[in-house]
Amino acid sequence: MSSSAPPAARPVFTGLGVLSAFGRGLAPLLAAAGQGRTGFTEVTRFDVARRGTRRAALLPDPPPLADAVLGAVTDAWQQAGLPDRPGDTPVLLALHSDLHTGAVADAVAGGVAALGLPGVARVYTGACVAAATAVADAAALVASGRHPRVLVAAGHLVEPGVFAAFDAGRALARDGELRPFSTGRSGTLLGDAAAAVVVEADTAAERRGALPLARLAGWGRAGDAYHVCRPRPDGDGVARATRSALARAGVDPSELGYLNANGTGSPMSDLAEARALREVFGDALAELPVSSSKSVHGHALEASALLELVVTIAALDSERLPVNAGWLGPDPEIGLNLVLAGPDRPRPRYALSLNSAFGGANTALLVAAA
Amino acid sequence: MNGLHTLATATWPHPEGPGEPPALPGFSASTFNPLVAAVAELCLTRHLGAEPREPDPAAGRTGLLLASAGGDRATALAIDTAAASGRRMPALLFFQSNPNAVLGHIAARWGLAGPVVAISPREAAAPGEIPSDALELAALMLADGDADQILIIAAEQADRSGGTDHGTAVLVTSA
Numbered sequence: 001m002s003s004s005a006p007p008a009a010r011p012v013f014t015g016l017g018v019l020s021a022f023g024r025g026l027a028p029l030l031a032a033a034g035q036g037r038t039g040f041t042e043v044t045r046f047d048v049a050r051r052g053t054r055r056a057a058l059l060p061d062p063p064p065l066a067d068a069v070l071g072a073v074t075d076a077w078q079q080a081g082l083p084d085r086p087g088d089t090p091v092l093l094a095l096h097s098d099l100h101t102g103a104v105a106d107a108v109a110g111g112v113a114a115l116g117l118p119g120v121a122r123v124y125t126g127a128c129v130a131a132a133t134a135v136a137d138a139a140a141l142v143a144s145g146r147h148p149r150v151l152v153a154a155g156h157l158v159e160p161g162v163f164a165a166f167d168a169g170r171a172l173a174r175d176g177e178l179r180p181f182s183t184g185r186s187g188t189l190l191g192d193a194a195a196a197v198v199v200e201a202d203t204a205a206e207r208r209g210a211l212p213l214a215r216l217a218g219w220g221r222a223g224d225a226y227h228v229c230r231p232r233p234d235g236d237g238v239a240r241a242t243r244s245a246l247a248r249a250g251v252d253p254s255e256l257g258y259l260n261a262n263g264t265g266s267p268m269s270d271l272a273e274a275r276a277l278r279e280v281f282g283d284a285l286a287e288l289p290v291s292s293s294k295s296v297h298g299h300a301l302e303a304s305a306l307l308e309l310v311v312t313i314a315a316l317d318s319e320r321l322p323v324n325a326g327w328l329g330p331d332p333e334i335g336l337n338l339v340l341a342g343p344d345r346p347r348p349r350y351a352l353s354l355n356s357a358f359g360g361a362n363t364a365l366l367v368a369a370a
Numbered sequence: 371m372n373g374l375h376t377l378a379t380a381t382w383p384h385p386e387g388p389g390e391p392p393a394l395p396g397f398s399a400s401t402f403n404p405l406v407a408a409v410a411e412l413c414l415t416r417h418l419g420a421e422p423r424e425p426d427p428a429a430g431r432t433g434l435l436l437a438s439a440g441g442d443r444a445t446a447l448a449i450d451t452a453a454a455s456g457r458r459m460p461a462l463l464f465f466q467s468n469p470n471a472v473l474g475h476i477a478a479r480w481g482l483a484g485p486v487v488a489i490s491p492r493e494a495a496a497p498g499e500i501p502s503d504a505l506e507l508a509a510l511m512l513a514d515g516d517a518d519q520i521l522i523i524a525a526e527q528a529d530r531s532g533g534t535d536h537g538t539a540v541l542v543t544s545a
Contacts, residue, residue, distance in 0.1 A: 050456060097441040097469050099450065101490055122503055125441065126488035127468035133487050137507065140514040161446075162467065164453040169464025221485035221516045223433070228396060228474040229465050237483065244516055359434075359470030360477055361486035 008145030009201035011138070012212035012370065015080030017072035017196040018310045020297050021057035024071060030314050033296045036323030036341050040176065040189055040298065046160040053172035056158045057191035057298030065100075066107030068194035069093070069155035073108075076151065076196035077115055081210055085116030088147050092134040094154035094302045096162065097125035108153070117151065125302065128262075129221075130154065131195070132305035132355045132363035136219040138199040148204035154303035155194035162301070163190060173265055178299075179326035180263030180292035181270050181334045188264040191298020195306040212370040214313045217251065217350065220244025224360025231269045235276025237362040238262075238354060242280045245352065245364035254284040257348020258321050258339075260312040262356045263292020264299055265326070269356065274334045289348075291324035291339040305355040309365055312353040316369045319344035372502075372509045374542040377519070380412035381498050382537040389534075394475070398462045400444035401535050403472040406436060406525045409537035410476045413521065417541050422480045432541075433484030433517035434473045437504035437524045439494035442469060444527060476521070484517035495524045497536040505542075512544045519543045 021039035022028035032039060039057035048054040062068060073091075082089075091112050095101050101123065109119040122137075124130040131154035138150035166172050166188075173179070173187040205212055222240035224232035231237075246253060262273055277285055293311045300307050315321055324338040353365045382405060383389045391401070391408030418426060445466050452459045465471055469488040477486060491501040500522055508520040525537040 047456070050458070095490075097438075097488070097490060098446040099443060101441060102439070102492075105490070105492070120492070122507065123490040123492070124488070125469055125490045126486065127470045129470075129486075130488070133485070136514070137510060140510050144510075144513065146510075161449040161453040164459045165449050165464040165467045168459035168461045169467075170461070171464065221433075221487075223477050223483045223486045224474070225429070225477045225481050225483040226474070227478055228471045240483075248515075357470050357486075358465075358468055359472075359474035359486045361470055361473075 007143040009142055009203050011142040011199050011216040012202045012205055013197055013214050013216060013313060014200045014205050014210045014212055015076035015198035016213060016310050016313065017075030018307065019068050019072050019194040020307060021059055021192050026314055029297065033293050033311055033322035034320040036296065036325040038296050038325050051164065051167040053167055053174060053176060055176040056189055058158055059192045062157050062192055065155050065157050066104050066111065068157065069108050069153050070111035072194040072196040073112060073153050076198050080198040089117055089149050089151055090121035090147055091117055091151045091153065092122050092138055093120045094124040094130035094134050096156055096302050101125065126357060126361060128301055128304055128357035129355045129361045129363045130302040132365055135309060135365055136221055136363060139216050139219050142199055142201050149198060149200035151196060151198055152306065153196040154306040156300045156303040157192050158190045166190065177326045178265040178295045179328060180265050180295050180324055181274065181331060181336055181338060182326060182328045183331045184328045185265045185267055185270060187266055188299045191300045193300035193303040193307040195303055195310050214316050214370050215368040217368040218245035218249030218366035220248065220364045222362050226360050229358045231272040231356060232360060233272055235272040237360055238273055238276035238356060239279045241362040241364040245366040249366050251350055251366065253281045256288055256350050256352055258315050258351040259288055259290045260308050260322065260353045261290055261292045262354045263294055271333055274336055286337055288337055289321050289339045289345060290336045291322050293322040295325035305363065309353045312351045313367050315351050316348055316367060319347060321345060372505045373545045374505060374509055375545040377541040377543060378413050378417035380409050380416060380539045382409040384412065397466050399448040400442050402442035402444060402525065402527055403466055405535050405537045406472045406523055407475060409539045410521060410523050413539035413541055414480055426481060428519055429481040430483045431517050432482040432519040432521060433511060434477055434482060434486050435504055435508055435520050435522045436469050436473055436488045437491050437501050438469065438526060439491050440526050440529060441490060485511060494526045498538055500524045500538055500540055508542055
C-alpha cells in the first residue's frame with residue numbers, strides 16, 4: 001500500500017554493476033540466463049565430502065568479499081557517469097550476518113570513500129530480502145526528496161559454514177540441480193554474487209544529463225506472520241507485497257510483461273509463491289512469463305535480490321527473457337507460464353522481481369522501461 | 371524521536387524479572403534469539419495485554435525491525451566451529467542462521483504482518499537505548515506506507531570484553 005503523499009521525485013536506475021559465477025559484468029550473466037545455461041559446478045573451494053549436496057554456482061578464483069562488492073560499486077558508479085565526490089549519496093549495503101560482517105562493512109566503507117562517498121550509511125542483514133529491502137529504502141529516500149541518489153550494494157560468497165548449515169537444514173537440492181517450479185524439485189543451490197545499483201531521482205539524473213536505464217516504478221514489503229522459516233502456504237505475504245508494488249506504480253497486473261520469481265526450488269516455497277501469483281494476477285497469470293533466474297546463477301542469499309533485480313532490469317531491454325532452467329516437467333499444483341528455452345518475445349514494459357526470506361519477509365520490486 | 375510516537379517500551383534484563391530470558395523452543399546454542407523474543411514479548415504485552423489478541427486490527431500493518439551491531443555471534447561461531455570440525459551440523463543452526471528467524475517467531479505469535487527487516491548498525495546501542503540508525507529507518511518505513519506501526523528491537527550479546535546481554539524494544543507509530 002503506498003503513502004498518500006505525492007512523491008517528490010521518481011526513482012530511476014542510472015548505473016548497475018554485477019559479479020556472478022559467470023564473471024564480472026552483465027553480458028556473461030545475461031548470456032547464460034537467456035540460454036538457461038547454469039553456473040553450477042562441484043564445490044572445490046572447501047571440503048564438502050560430508051555434505052549431502054556438493055554443488056554451487058561459484059567463481060573460480062573469487063576476490064575477498066569487500067573487493068567483490070567494491071568492483072560492482074565501481075562499475076555501477078562509472079556507468080552512472082557520476083563525478084568524484086558527488087555529495088549527498090548514502091550507501092546501503094546488504095551482507096550476511098556473521099563474525100565478519102563488521103570488518104567487511106568497514107572495508108567497503110574505506111573503498112567507497114575513495115569515490116568520495118561518505119562511507120556505508122546502513123548494513124542490512126535480513127537474509128534473502130536484505131538487498132531488496134535496501135532498494136525499497138533507497139526508493140523511499142529518493143521519492144521523498146531526502147536524497148537525490150542512493151547507492152545500494154550487496155555481496156555474498158559461498159563459504160563453508162553457510163553451506164554446511166543449508167546442507168544440514170536439507171535446504172539444498174539433493175540432485176545438484178535447482179529446478180524452480182518444476183516437478184522433482186528438491187531444494188536450492190547457493191551462488192556467489194556481488195551487485196550494485198545507483199538509484200537516482202529522475203530530476204537529478206535529468207539535470208546532469210544522465211540517461212536512466214530503467215525506472216523503479218514500485219516497491220512493496222509484507223510479512224507472513226506465520227513461522228520462523230516456513231512460508232505461509234497460501235502466499236498471502238507475497239501477494240500483499242506484490243499488490244503494494246503494483247499499487248504504488250499505478251500498474252494493473254495485466255500490464256506486467258515478466259516476473260522474476262523468488263523460486264528457490266524449495267517444494268513448499270515455490271508452491272506458496274505460485275498460489276500468491278494466482279491470487280494477484282488471476283486469469284492474467286496464464287499470459288505472464290515467469291522464471292526464477294536463481295535456476296541459472298544460484299541463490300546468493302543477502303545479495304540475491306540485487307543480483308535478480310539487475311537481471312530483471314536487463315530483461316526490459318531484451319526479447320530473450322531469463323530462462324527457468326532445470327525444468328523436468330510441470331507440477332500440476334504450480335500452473336505457471338514458465339520461460340523455457342524458446343522463441344523471442346516482446347520486450348516487457350514492466351517487470352517484477354520477488355524475494356522471500358526466513359521470518360516470513362517478502363519484497364516486490366517493480367521496474368519499468370525508462 | 372524522529373517524528374515517532376512511542377506506544378510501549380521494554381528493556382531486558384528488566385528490574386523485576388529474571389536475568390536470563392526464557393528458553394525459546396526451536397532455537398539453541400545462543401542467548402541471542404531468546405533475548406530478542408523476551409524483550410519483544412514484554413513490549414507487546416505492555417501494549418496489547420498478557421496474551422496475543424485475535425484479531426488485533428493494527429497487527430496486520432505492524433512491521434518488525436531488528437537492529438544488532440554484533441548480531442548473533444554465538445550462532446555464527448557455532449556454525450563456523452561445526453563446519454570446521456567436519457561433524458554433522460545441527461539442523462537447528464540452519465533455522466537460526468540469520469536474524470530474520472526469531473522475527474518470524476514474534477510475527478507469528480502476535481500476528482504482525484508488516485515488513486520484516488534486520489540491520490546491523492555500525493555502533494552498538496547502550497543498554498536501554500535504540501540506535502539512531504534504527505529510529506531513522508523506522509520513520510522512513512512508516513512514511514513510505516507499508517506499515518502503520520513498527521516494533522523496533524535492539525539486541526546485543528555480551529562480548530569477549532565483558533558486559534551482559536541486553537535488549538530494548540519500542541513499539542512506535544508516526545507522531
